[in-house]
Amino acid sequence: MSSFTHIVTSEQSKQRIDKLLADINPERSRSQIQSWIADGYVSVNDESVKANYKCQLGDRIEWHIPEVKPLEIEAEDIPLDIIYEDNDLLVVNKPRGMVVHPSAGHGSGTLVNALLYHCNDLSGINGVERPGIVHRLDKDTSGLLIVAKNDQAHVGLSEQLANREVDRKYIALVHGEIPHETGMVDAPIARDPKNRQRMAVVDNGKKAITHFRVLKRFPDYSYVECKLETGRTHQIRVHMRYIGYPLVGDPLYGPRKTLDLNGQALHAKEVGFIHPITGKYMQFSSDIPEFFTEALETIEKMY
Missing domain, CATH: 3.30.2350.10 (Pseudouridine synthase)
Incomplete structure (x- = not known):
């Protein structure tokens, strides 16, 4: 089980805790966040709270991500246009027509299938079907996506997205x-x-x-x-x-x-963010696609 800590900022005070955690984890549904809270995986200042708890400035939120179930999605040898890669993350140039993660009617041929073939170390925060996926692009939208290789990178990137820093x-x-x-x-x-x-x-x-x-x-x-x-x-x-x-x-x-x-x-076309581990600002750009x-x-x- 992975554990994470977040200190509530002035902008986030007075927000419901389920909304705040949903903003930090944009790929998790609010209902999933609420189930974490109900199951005792979330605490505020070392005490259990309900989903409607209003956060206060300086609150220390700790949440624990249950262990991810064994992955049953098949790794597929699909070419990837990788713009950047290190031990913590990748930046991928997704082609138009590729679905980001498996869903009903799209069990294969997705970016996740390709990523699982390329590397085994993807973050598990988003569960079985969405390993590594911090944010999404629509199927027919092409361009740059950030992929997290571990949970620490995932949380850091998600917080930047929630704080509008990407x-x-x-x-x-x-x-x-x-x-x-x-x-x-x-x-x-x-x-x-x-x-x-x-x-x-x-x-x-x-x-x-x-x-x-x-x-x-x-x-x-x-x-x-x-x-x-x-x-x-x-x-x-x-x-x-x-x-x-x-x-x-x-x-x-x-x-x-x-x-x-x-x-x-x-x-x-462009994405810029602070590397969640090194603290270095990084910016990437992609060529305009042929279509x-x-x-x-x-x-x-x-x-």
């Missing part, structure tokens, strides 16, 4: 000519009450902030850079649709009439 920049092609150079979308996101397969801007959703900058304009399209301040599911796709500029090729949030790209034109440059060329030829 720099993540994406490039995207959107419908419509955005008239201003830069902008920010600050709109909460939650499951769409009208369509459970989608996310949406919802009044009582989780806080979500996206910054964007126009790189190039066309009469009916814009090429933009998006910077995430938070990391909600489908955040860029939802936010750009919300302000009237949905992503090109997006089958879930885009218009019916769009370029046939077999998925949204979205690429995680994206081809879509950009197609739009340029229209005018």
Whole structure:
């Protein structure tokens, strides 16, 4: 069993403990966090608490991760584009079309299957199906992902994500000519009450902030850079649709009439973070994938 300690900051005070731990462990569901608390795996200042406990500044939270069950996911010899690797983490350039972790209908061919073949030492915090996975990209979103090789690295990276200390920049092609150079979308996101397969801007959703900058304009399209301040599911796709500029090729949030790209034109181009073990700031960038440059060329030829 692995144990971790977190001291509550002023920004985190007054939060429910289950929400705080869910923010620190974004790949764990809130219900899973609540089960940890109910089963006695979480304590505050050496005392048991309930899931609705309101954290106070300086509280020492200790939580214990139960031993991970033996892994039954098959390791697969799938090529990986590894940008960086050391004893604690990897930075991988995920191709479009690859699912990050196994789920219903995707039991093989995932990034996790490939990672298990590449290395045996992945963090176990996220359980059997998601070893090493600190954050995710949608199946048809390409680009950079950080993978933790051990639990200490995983917790350190998760805390940076929760504290908005990880720099993540994406490039995207959107419908419509955005008239201003830069902008920010600050709109909460939650499951769409009208369509459970989608996310949406919802009044009582989780806080979500996206910054964007126009790189190039066309009469009916814009090429933009998006910077995430938070990391909600489908955040860029939802936010750009919300302000009237949905992503090109997006089958879930885009218009019916769009370029046939077999998925949204979205690429995680840059990631920067503090190495959770060495304390050194690291930044990585990836090349624009072929499908994206081809879509950009197609739009340029229209005018």
